[in-house]
Amino acid sequence: MALKTGASFVRLNSLRQAVRKVLQLLSTHTRPEIQNGGKQAGFPGAKAAYVTQMKFLNENSYEPIPIYRVMENNGEIIDKREEPNIENETLVSMYKTMVQLSQMDKIMYESQRQGRISFYMTNYGEEGVQLGSAAALLPQDLCYLQYREAGVLLYRGVTVTEMINQCYGNCEDPSKGRQMPVHYGSSQRNIVTISSPLATQMPQAVGSAYAFKRMPNNDRCVICYFGEGAASEGDAHAAFNFAATLDCPVILLCRNNGYAISTPSSEQYRGDGIGARGPAMGLHTLRVDGTDTLAVYNAVRSARDIAVGQNKPVLIEAMCYRVGHHSTSDDSSAYRSLEEIDKWNKEESPISKFKSYLERRGLWDDEADKACQKEARSTVLKTMQEAEKKKKPHWKEMLEDVYYDMPPNLQKQMREMENHLKKYGEHYPLNQYQSE
Ligand SMILES: Cc1ncc(C[n+]2csc(CCOP(=O)(O)OP(=O)(O)O)c2C)c(N)n1
Structure with missing residues (x-):
């Protein structure tokens, strides 16, 4: 074929692209031949047609889902x-x-x-x-x-x-x-x-x-x-x-x-x-x-x-x-x-x-x-x-609010912590926390 230039080259190219697209669609979307005149199978788990050709589907069997957009990058509305x-x-x-x-x-x-x-x-x-x-x-x-x-x-x-x-x-x-x-x-x-x-x-x-x-x-x-x-x-x-x-x-x-x-x-x-x-x-x-x-x-x-x-x-x-x-x-x-x-x-x-x-x-x-x-x-x-x-919440908050009535094990921890702070409170930055 003679070398194509200008408009005819563009036309030929877009024709080629269109044919390629159709072939691609045919290869990916045609289902194998349907039996029984397209009669549907009635399994509880699938209502689908019977076929006689085996075909595994994979990620290339479908076109990727397109991405919906409204604007061009410059903020112009497309449609x-x-x-x-x-x-x-x-x-x-x-x-x-x-x-x-x-x-x-x-x-x-x-x-x-x-x-x-x-x-x-x-x-x-x-x-x-x-x-x-x-x-x-x-x-x-x-x-x-x-x-x-x-x-x-x-x-x-x-x-x-x-x-x-x-x-x-x-x-x-x-x-x-x-x-x-x-x-x-x-x-x-x-x-x-x-x-x-x-x-x-x-x-x-x-x-x-x-x-x-x-x-x-x-x-x-x-x-x-x-x-x-x-x-x-x-x-x-x-x-x-x-x-x-x-x-x-x-x-x-x-x-x-x-x-x-x-x-x-x-x-x-x-x-x-x-x-x-x-x-x-x-x-x-x-x-x-x-x-x-x-x-x-x-x-x-x-x-x-x-x-x-x-x-x-x-x-x-x-x-x-x-x-x-x-x-x-x-x-x-x-x-x-x-x-x-x-x-x-x-x-x-x-x-x-x-x-x-x-x-x-x-x-x-x-x-x-x-x-x-x-x-x-x-x-x-x-x-x-x-x-x-602003101050941090009172230290007791760490044990409260989980249960409506505080269970005995948490009450025990609270008492122990209280006694601990009475004895060693000076070693903690308690002034940064809310007091009772
Ligand atoms: C069950 C669980 N597994 C692992 C983590 C550790 N982790 C925290 S964020 C994250 C990545 C999550 O990525 P994505 O859902 O894509 O959200 P993105 O951070 O990208 O917004 C992982 C693995 C976790 N928080 N929880």
């Missing part, structure tokens, strides 16, 4: 019909919460480095997942968090003061200094307290959703956040199965940020991510660009409609990237390159994308941004200084 109808005030409040979150992360991370708190976890790179989802929920919805969802707490009205008091474990920390930092919770805001053992929140979330479903005129759903690493726990499987078989109004939101501490997702699982497990287990499923706040908003809004309107569980896999270290106990430069982090931090930043969108809509500009960053920073600094000055 106007998909632009969510969010009030201007709400859009600005979502963005301001992102700024507050990132200033809190910056300062609290540093405060751990200076030895002022024992531990911290940042949320960099996941602001779009957090704020997009939080804004799409209603206040009555119940949230089960993993630990990297501080933006959800802030958006729902938990204050920076409450969160910093928790990190400092002072006398105003609702968990009275008994939890690790960042293990927040707020019954007033319908947020179940975070617990560290991975995926334990998942079956609990499904159980709560089942309880909601059984209530008359239920208008609540449950959202359960978890990482792609946590999805390897047995509890995740149990949660998926209970959610599907009991038709629970729950949104299972996987933050697939590419790493579970040092384990990259390429080593965490085979197959097409966490999303592929959804249809296999009977869950409505969507994969979304987690760096696109508007896409996450649409995804969770629709998921909420399905969950509450139809009593059906939904799995959302939000693709994102954990830009910060796993926690203050981690140094991610040991297992990933700085260039990789840089790319996600600069080109794919959910905050920059959302800011560009607001700028296009005339809702935000550099001046407003500067003022907002400054205010957010000073709020955190001021709150941190105040939190530091």
Whole structure:
């Protein structure tokens, strides 16, 4: 064939691509020949067609689940019909919460480095997942968090003061200094307290959703956040199965940020991510660009409609990237390159994308941004200084609140501790703790 140039070459090339695509689809999606004129088998465990050719399915048998997005990286809406109808005030409040979150992360991370708190976890790179989802929920919805969802707490009205008091474990920390930092919770805001053992929140979330479903005129759903690493726990499987078989109004939101501490997702699982497990287990499923706040908003809004309107569980896999270290106990430069982090931090930043969108809509500009960053920073600094000055809870708190009536063994420990402190109290920094 003569060498093709210009337009005819382009045409030939796209024709070739189309043929290749059709062949690929045929090879991956045609099922072996169906017997009995397509008659369905009636096994209790599977209503499916009989075939005469044996064919094992594998991860290449299906196209990867596509990733839903609404915006280009520059904030431009790709398809106007998909632009969510969010009030201007709400859009600005979502963005301001992102700024507050990132200033809190910056300062609290540093405060751990200076030895002022024992531990911290940042949320960099996941602001779009957090704020997009939080804004799409209603206040009555119940949230089960993993630990990297501080933006959800802030958006729902938990204050920076409450969160910093928790990190400092002072006398105003609702968990009275008994939890690790960042293990927040707020019954007033319908947020179940975070617990560290991975995926334990998942079956609990499904159980709560089942309880909601059984209530008359239920208008609540449950959202359960978890990482792609946590999805390897047995509890995740149990949660998926209970959610599907009991038709629970729950949104299972996987933050697939590419790493579970040092384990990259390429080593965490085979197959097409966490999303592929959804249809296999009977869950409505969507994969979304987690760096696109508007896409996450649409995804969770629709998921909420399905969950509450139809009593059906939904799995959302939000693709994102954990830009910060796993926690203050981690140094991610040991297992990933700085260039990789840089790319996600600069080109794919959910905050920059959302800011560009607001700028296009005339809702935000550099001046407003500067003022907002400054205010957010000073709020955190001021709150941190105040939190530091507050006393720690009374030492007796470590033995209280577990049982309604304190059992004899704990009463004994309490007495022993009391006697010990009477004798050796001067060796302890008791002045930093509340007195009775
Ligand atoms: C049952 C259990 N196993 C191991 C750990 C230790 N651990 C804490 S966080 C973590 C990684 C979780 O990764 P992922 O779920 O992807 O969430 P991410 O930290 O990336 O947000 C591990 C292994 C734990 N807390 N609980």
